[in-house]
Amino acid sequence: MMTEPGYVRLQVLVRPEWRHERGLAEIEADLRALGFEVTGRGAATLSARATPSAYAAAQPMPAPLSTRIQSITVAPQHIVLGEQNKNKKQRGKT
Numbered sequence: 344m345m346t347e348p349g350y351v352r353l354q355v356l357v358r359p360e361w362r363h364e365r366g367l368a369e370i371e372a373d374l375r376a377l378g379f380e381v382t383g384r385g386a387a388t389l390s391a392r393a394t395p396s397a398y399a400a401a402q403p404m405p406a407p408l409s410t411r412i413q414s415i416t417v418a419p420q421h422i423v424l425g426e427q428n429k430n431k432k433q434r435g436k437t
Contacts, residue, residue, distance in 0.1 A: 353417060354389075356387065358410075
């Protein structure tokens with residue numbers, strides 16, 4: 344999966360005491376209020392994307408969100424291994 348131009352992809356790790364349905368819903372709402380688009384949700388994490396300006400405006404992370412989140416990481420670019428192997432095979436045939 345390629346990073347979309349103009350967006351910062353984020354991985355949000357939720358503090359253990361907020362890892363329940365209501366807590367995750369509140370964090371998701373807080374992220375949306377900051378202009379982030381929540382793109383996925385797990386038991387302990389949320390995935391989101393934001394424009395660089397929305398991400399910069401949210402730094403430092405405002406309370407009470409900062410007390411609910413353990414960390415926010417800018418997600419690395421992903422390479423789909425099946426596609427990578429396919430491309431290597433195609434290069435070998437030329």
